Amino acid sequence: MNEVFVCLDCHYLFTRPRELIERHGLEYGYERIVGCPICMGGYTSAYRCIECGEYIDSSYIRIGNFRYHNDCVQQFELGEEI
Ligand SMILES: [Zn+2]
Numbered sequence: 001m002n003e004v005f006v007c008l009d010c011h012y013l014f015t016r017p018r019e020l021i022e023r024h025g026l027e028y029g030y031e032r033i034v035g036c037p038i039c040m041g042g043y044t045s046a047y048r049c050i051e052c053g054e055y056i057d058s059s060y061i062r063i064g065n066f067r068y069h070n071d072c073v074q075q076f077e078l079g080e081e082i
Pocket residue numbers: 007008009010011012036037038039040041
């Protein structure tokens with residue numbers, strides 16, 4: 001399975017980062033830039049939420065090695081659950 005990445009700027013999920021060759025006007029040599037396909041922003045590996053199985057594209061809650069969307073976790077007071 002392909003690794004999935006998430007953009008730190010626009011939160012877009014993708015499997016293939018965009019790659020640009022920046023020549024800086026130099027005759028020889030170049031710089032290779034990789035980033036989000038939408039905005040060229042920095043990115044990081046995306047994790048799946050253990051509760052709903054979808055990739056997490058924003059802030060999340062981690063318990064041990066398991067990660068959850070903020071919205072997939074609920075906090076209750078004792079006796080609140082029906
Ligand atoms: Zn982006």
